[in-house]
Every structure is written in C-alpha cells, then in structure tokens.
Amino acid sequence: MSQKRVPWRPIEPLSRLNGEIAARLASVDALQVAWKAVQASASPEEVEASLKRRLRRHAIETGIIERLYDVSWGVTEALVAEGLTTEVAAAEGEISEATLSVVKDQFEALSFLVEWARTDHELSLQFIRELHTLIVRHQPHYEGRDQFGRTVRVPLAPGVWKTLDNTITRSDGVVIECTPPLQVDSEMQRLVELYAQTSGEHPVVRAAWLHHRFIQIHPFSDGNGRVARALTLLALQRGQYAPIAVDRVQRAEYIAALDEANDGDLRQLVRFFARIEEKALRAELQAPLTPVPESAGAVAVARAYASRLKAREVENQALKAQKVAELAEILHGRLARFMESIAHQVQDAFREFDASTFASVDNATPPNSKAKYWHGQLVHAARLADFYANLSEGSWWVRLHLRLRGSLLRFITAIQKVGRGETGVLALTVFAEVLSSDTENGAPSLLYRVFEHPHIPESVTLIYTDDADTRWDDVHQVVDTALSSAISRFSEDLA
Template sequence: MIPWQRIEPLGSLNGEIATRLAGVDALQTAWKEVQAAASPAEVEASLKRRLRKHAIETGIIERLYDVSWGVTEALVAEGLTTEVALSEGDVTESTLDIIRDQFEALAYLVDWSRDDQDLSLHFIKTLHSIIVRHQTHYDARDQFGNLVRVPLKPGVWKDLKNEITRADGTKLECTPPLFVDEEMERLVELYRDTADRHPLVRAAWLHHRFILIHPFSDGNGRVARALTLLALQKGHFAPIAVDRLQRAEYIAALDEANSGDLRPLVRFFALLEERALRAELQAPLSPSPQASGAVAVARAYATRLRAREVTDRNLKAERSAQLATAAHTRLVDFLRALSTQLEEVFRELDRRAMVSLDSAVPPDEKAGYWHGQLVHAANLADFYTNLSAGSWWARLHLRLRGSLLRFITAVQKVGQGETGVLAVTVYAEVLNAAPTDSDRQELLFRVFEHSNTPDSATLVYTDDLDARWPEIQQLVDDALASAIGRFSEHLA
C-alpha cells in the first residue's frame, strides 16, 4: 500500500508539451472562426451533442452500464429520450436516468462557467449530487473484506477509506476521510493559482489531483471527468469525452500522473481536444435574405470583410497545400524504406510475397482515389473530410499467400472550404486476392474499426512540420505494425 500524500501544486512541464499545445491553439482558432459564422442555435446544438456523448461514455468507462455504438450515436444525435433509446436498442429506463443525470450535471457546469463562477466546494458537491441522483447505493468492503451494499450520500464527503489499484496491482491510498475537507479546500486554492496556465494543463492537473483525493464514497471518476470541462469552458475550447475505446490509454496516463509525470495526461487530453475541435469544422448555414436600409449598409461592410477573408482563405489554401505536400513526401519516403524491409522479411515465408507502393497528390487525377476508404477513416476519427480536390495519399500493398493487406495513409483537408486544418489518417483492410489479379479482390475485414489504434494526427497550416513529424511518423509506424499483426493472425 502506497500511503496518501497531500496534493502538490502544478509545476513546470518540460518536453514537447508547449509545441503540442500550440498546435491545439492553432486548431482552436480555426474552430472559433466556424463558430463565429454559425448561428447561436447551431453552436448550442453542437455543444449539447458533445455533452451527451460525454454523459454516455463516462458511465461506460466506470462499467455502470453498456450501450452499443449504434445506440450511442442515436442518443447523441437525437437526444436522451426514451423513444430514441427504445427504437435503437435495449436501454433500460434506469440506465437512461443515470445518463440524463450525468448530462444535467454537465449542463450545470456549463451554466456555472458562463456565469463566470469558478471552482468551489459548493459547486463540486452540487455536481456530485446531480450525477448520483438516481444512484442510491454503492459497493464497498467491510472490515472483514466482504462485499457489501452501502447507501450513497449525494454531495457528502466519504466516511470510509478508499484506494486506487494501479496497473501493477499496488494500492494507492487516497486521502483519509478526516482530511478530505482540508485537502479539497487546498485543491480549490491551488487550482485558482493555475489561472495563467493553459486550459488543458489546468484540466489535467485538476482531474488528477481530484482523483488522488477521491473525496466521495462513489462517483469520483465521473465528477473528475466533468471537472475537466470547467477549464476548457473558461478557455473557450470544445468539451472532450473519454470514450470506451480509450479507457486503457486514459488509465495508463493517470497512472503516469500517479508516478509524478502529468505530461501523458496532458497529451491525452490534447488529443481528445484536437479531435473535438476538428469534428466541428463544418460550414455555417446560408446567410439571411436580402434587405435594405441599415442592413444594406451592414452588407456593404460585410462584403469588404469577406474580400479580406478570401485573401485569408487563399493564404490558408496555399500554405495548407505546401504543408500537406511536405508531409506526404516524408510519408512516402518513410513507407518506401519500410517496404523494402518488409518484402525481404516476408519472402522468407513466401518467395512470391510482394510489397508495392503507390501515391498521388492534387491536382493529379489519381488524388481522387480511395474515396470510400478515406471517408471511412475520417468517420472513425470523427471529422468531416473535404475530398473535393482529392487527398495526398500513399498506398502500401502487401501480398502474401493469396491475401492482400492494403494500408493507406493520407493527408486530408478537414471541414468544408479552406479551414487551414489537415488530418493525417491511417486505414487498413485485408482482402482475398490473387498475387496479380486485382479483379478477384474480396474485402475480408477492416483493421482499425472499433480498435484502440490511434487513428489520426492533426496539422494546422501554421505548423512546423519538423516539430510535428515525430508524432506523424509514430502514428503511421504504430498503425502499420498493428495492421501487419492483424494480417498475420488472419494468415495463421
């Protein structure tokens, strides 16, 4: 058992964190431009969809219930209603009550932030009360180690000790009940001292330190994940949600924080934030009908602004294309070097094994290839892809024993129009195919669907490729390794 310690203030974070956060900030700028062009109703609807996803996934992370992906998507899109739940799948009313409570708690947090109120003990206790409104009991161990059902008191600090079990099986003692109120006061005070730090860093610090205290008998994880949104709302970032497929990565990042390194948790939240921002880069609704008088004057002014925006869009388009081409060149070089090595390895198993590489960039006609695969990759990564002019893609084929592994990595434009945002995506599928007869190909399975493999990396037109390349290379290397692993299992 590792004994509890008082929570520590937020210290300096070394390494590449500053570069990573700068990339998120650049993406946030593009997102804000889209938000400014959208109607208040659109902005609010987008926010509620994000909160509904968080509300559903936070309970799945805690294994309180299980909701399929299809039902989750329907509830996120259409609302947390009994009608939607029953029409899409078997979700009990008690499960829906818990999800609604979690959503209401997040809505309460957003309103609290909009009223320019900061963290307080009253706010935290109220948040907990809303989250566990329909949870009357929790599981605990008595003095003899027996599992017992104990009444849960909403918004009341714990009266029994609790602990965290780490990945290696060791126990981490949380703050004893006697010291909870003191430590929570200290948490609020230290959080206020972080006001000048990046919202994602503040969010990670608050989340982890709250988890270390574990002030309530149950519901601490859900409250901690809700509190993450407080700093993001204050900093005008999109809400994030840890989903079921990211649970292992999330717990691993928390465990690193338990060992004194907060950076993995900051990086994890940064990835979630990039994904959330990127998913919202959609075109706004059509402008309002024509009018005269004061509106005409406003329109004339708006015309001048649009002229300037056209220049900005052209600049974004030019720099985005330059960045995409540079990233594509490195990706092709990287895959070409791997192709030679892979062919040598697999020819030891099959002398007819072949690895081939093809690629294209706009405006080449071939840049429009792989439309279905790239849309699928974008959907898994939760963003709208703009393939009107094609993409910067590289395709690796590995043919072995009558089967084909197709691995595609591409640089895609994100959002409609010229947002200045790009996504590097990976896609892999396994097909039955004769060594040289593509007409006989038959799709067997897609590799990354509903997997823990990282699906993308985000680039903004202002990015320095040298600084971002290690992350991109790691993404592609890990994805190709995973794809080859699945392919090998298929052949076995």
C-alpha cells in the same frame, strides 16, 4: 507477496512543464482559431446544438469508463445525434430505463457545469458537492468492502464527503492511498485555492491539474471519476475550447496517464487531454451550414447564406493554402520513403514463408488526378475519426500493397484538408482493408476492413503553422503503429 502501497500525501501546486508541452498546446490553440471562426459563422442555435451533442457523448462515455453499464457504438451514436430520450432508447432496443436515467443525470450535471461556467463564479466546495449530487442522483448504493473483505452494497450519500478510507489500485498492482476522511475537507479547500492560482495557465493544463488532484483526494465514497471528468470541462469552457470526452477506446491510455501523474509527472495527462481536445475541435470543422427554410423567401435565404459564407472567409486564406500544401508535401515525401523502406523489409520477411510474396508502394499528391483516389475509404476513415474530410482537391496519400497466399492487404495513409473552405487544418488518417486477389476476372474483392469501432487507429491533427520536423514523430508513430496492427491482423487470418 504483499501489495506495494503508496501512502497518501497532500496535493501539490502545479509545477512548471517543459517546452515539449508548449509546442503541443500551440497546435491546440491554432486549431481553436479555425474552430472559433466556424462558431462565429453559425447561429446561436447551431452552436448550442453542437455543445449538447458533445455533452451527451461525454455523459454516455463517462459511465462506460467506470463500467457502470455498456452501450454499443451504434446506440451511442443514435443517442448523441437524436437525444437522450426514451423513444430513441426503445428504438435501439438495448439500453435499459435505469441506465438511461444514470446517463441523463450525468448529462444534466454537465449542463449545470456549462451554465455555471458562463458566470463569473469561482470554483467552490458547494459547487463540487452540487455537481456530485446531480451525477449520482439515481445511484442509491455503491459497492464497498466489509471488515472480512466481502463485497457489500453501501448507501451513497450525494454531495457528502466520504466517511471511510478509499484507495486506487493501479494497473501494475500498486495501491495508492487517497486522502483520509478527516483530511478531505481541508484538502478540498486547498484544491480550490490552488486551482485559483493556476488562472494564468493554459486551460488544458489547468484541466489536467484539477482532474488529477481531485482524483488524488477522492473526496466522495463513489462517483469521483465522473466528477473529475466533468470538472475537466470547467477550464475548457471558460477558455472557449470544445468540451472533451474520454471514451471507452482511450480508457487504458487515460489510466496510464493518471498513473504517471500519481508518480509526479503531469505531462502525459496534459498531452492526452490535448490530443482529445484537438479531436473535439477538429470534429466541429466538419459541420455544414444548417439550411435556411425555403419558406423564409429567396432574399432571406440569400442573405443568410451570404452572411455565413462571408463570416467564414479569413484574410490570410491564400497564405493558409500555401502553408498547408507545403507542410503536406514535406510529410508526404517522408511517408513515401518510410513506406518504401517498410515494404521491402516486409516483403523479404514473408518470402521466407511464401516465395511469391510481393509488396508495392504507390502515392500521389494534388493536383495529380490520382490524388482523388480512395475517396470512399478516406471519407469512411474520417467519419471514424469524427471529422469532415475536404477531398475536393484530393489528398496526399501513400498506398502499400502486400500480396500473400491469394490475399491482398491494402494499407493507405493520407493527409487531407479538414473542414469546408480553407481552414488551415490537416488530418492524417490511415485505412486498411483485406481483399481476395484470386478472382476469376482479376479484380480483387473486399473481404473486410481492418479498422472499425472500437478498434480505430489514432489520427494526427496538423495546422498550417506547424513545423514538419516537429510533427514528424507524431505522424510516424501513428502510421507505424497502425501498419503493425494491420499486418498482424492480416497474418493471423492467413494462419
């Protein structure tokens, strides 16, 4: 049976997207307001350091997406936090000098893009070629096919349009033909012209359109994915949004979104970029104030902190606090009812296997003292989701216990405030752990945590201006998917 092939077609302008996308982008914009307030209270050095950390993460993950190399989460975090240096790589003992050179090239290309975005220059073919040249600087070859279908090493010319046809093979086996070499220059010129026409669109939409249309053309022999993901930052930087990084965990969802775009529907890719933009913005709300050296003197220290704290105040903090609490209360009530329903059904299902199976649900909200339960678990879940959990008043949590054959599954879903102070931002996270309920003193002992890198569930970002009815589907989907995964893992270990 021959593979289905989709012939190449010229790139198309951005078409109108429906209202569902508008609601999602409104949430991104509301979160951006809180992020920009934090940015305004930080020093230029702090802002630049945060930007460099995000670019380092992108530089590492973009090569992993292409399977050029593999770097563990632990090493990734060390390189992101401490820098792309030989010393850090040697201390971790996992990443080779050759791999580090490739990552550094990708980081320098991203830094070049950010600096270029700070100018008033328009997107050009020369800029795209220069970007590609930086990205593949230490990549002299790429894997190609000869006339007999054999894999061969082909010299890679940096910044030069391809001379051979190339294709994209989708996950369903469909082969998509990219722009023929003779049409590349004209299509790339058209890309630049059409991108300029999107200037009035939301930066996330512009980023998704540019990314997909560039991938559709595939102008270079290799490195197209890395260039496309770098170009995604262009509109975001100029629109004053946080840089995003598609990571290894999101690879399958990312490719599926590109497949949808190849079929003519850009919405899934826009939604995907919007979610990771929300995560990037939300993560920056965790950053504590950088200490002022005590050697600067008491007055200087006091003035520095007073200035920063004042900058973080917002005129409508009381309104934000009220709206945040109202939104959290409504969603918490729905979560509690959902978990009660699930608990009864799961209990009945497992009692066919073990008659002693027992499921129970508990919950709490501020200002109840129980709202401060699960502090350690929620801080851990927030770290995995890359944000600062403000648990000073507790959280709006729901807990499900499932006891079966001497083991206990504890599943917690919680809505908590994000960032220091009243940012108007909430995050829903989930946490699951398995404990042994058969112990001598009656206290369960931890056996393992269900969710760890790289298999961590999605979180949901909520803004004080959100409508509970509109956001409930997002909340429900994340909780239901995570609970299904937790029950599956728990059951498999009992088999």
